[in-house]
Amino acid sequence: MSDVRQQIEEQLRTIEKEEHVRILYACESGSRAWGFPSRDSDYDVRFIYVRPVEWYLSIFEKRDVIERPISDMLDINGWDLRKALNLFRKSNPPLLEWLQSPIVYRENYSIAERIRDISPLTFSPKSCTYHYLHMAKGNYREYLQGDQVKIKKYFYVLRPILACEWIEKHGTMPPIEFDRLVDDLVPKGSELRAVIDRLVERKRAGDEMDYEPRIHPINEFLEGKMAYYERAAAGMQSADGGQVEQLDDLFRSALKEVWE
Incomplete structure (x- = not known):
């Protein structure tokens, strides 16, 4: 470095x-x-x-x-x-x-x-939530539909969706570090946390992480959250x-x- x-x-x-x-x-x-x-x-x-x-x-x-x-x-x-x-x-x-x-x-x-x-x-919770939601939806549509998906792209949808959650929960700009988002927002011991932690381990270890079968718990989580923030973002506060x-x-x- x-x-x-x-x-x-x-x-x-x-x-x-x-x-x-x-x-x-x-x-x-x-x-x-x-x-x-x-x-x-x-x-x-x-x-x-x-x-x-x-x-x-x-x-x-x-x-x-x-x-x-x-x-x-x-x-x-x-x-x-x-x-x-x-x-x-x-x-x-x-x-x-x-x-x-x-x-x-x-x-x-x-x-x-x-x-x-x-x-x-x-800081505008509304415009930032729309920004992250748009990013998540675009990456999800491009990479994570179908039975075989580009597995490393889960991070490019998880991170913006967790950013939306952070904004709703804290009303502040979300941290840039993925670990901080996960630790704050994804309960330890949950199935979702287990599969996310495993993905992070694999990426840091340098696994190829190319096309693999979709990870259903993550897809279900992402689809639910994208639908939710599509509705919730409109009611959030704007900056003046x-x-x-x-x-x-x-x-x-x-x-x-x-x-x-």
Whole structure:
């Protein structure tokens, strides 16, 4: 991991130099952050960056993402801070997940922590539940129907459905780590818990986990929960979309902190 971490740091420095930006925050966002990488899992690096003040003083819309081609196990891309703050105002789940990733590659400035501090003010249970429900339904439809299913894809439906449960139970952004979701929401000693724990063990051990017979207890659980949250999400609370002045202040202070 230390060698890969050095490669990631090298890539981040190269991006800063080539793009004339400063990277405010960088983290892991994929299965490694969830806690169950495969042996051949990519490193999914996501970052937030800021450009010089003059770049923002323009009448033209400009590209606000930086993407690098996937190579050598690295998948690296990032969002401009202004884009990130606009998505944050809308309670964007991927961004909120980045900010609580257990694997942080860089956090040299105060902006990420300041965004975390106000995240309860912008969090929308309704929009986040719809996000995770949409993810679960799409992956279920694509991978988990039929007698033989792509077994490792259970994680890509279980995790968003458990995220929906967390939101309903706690009213907060769910943790990114799969183990924390399972420990909080799936009773120990239950049949469902036993089959999930076995899947996690197999994935961490590097089992191939390709097409196998469907696991009926998990399918029944997922189908029931998807139907339930299809109904329940509509009645959940929305964010008010405010805090515009506060986010403007955050943006301006970040520019000062970085460039002055």
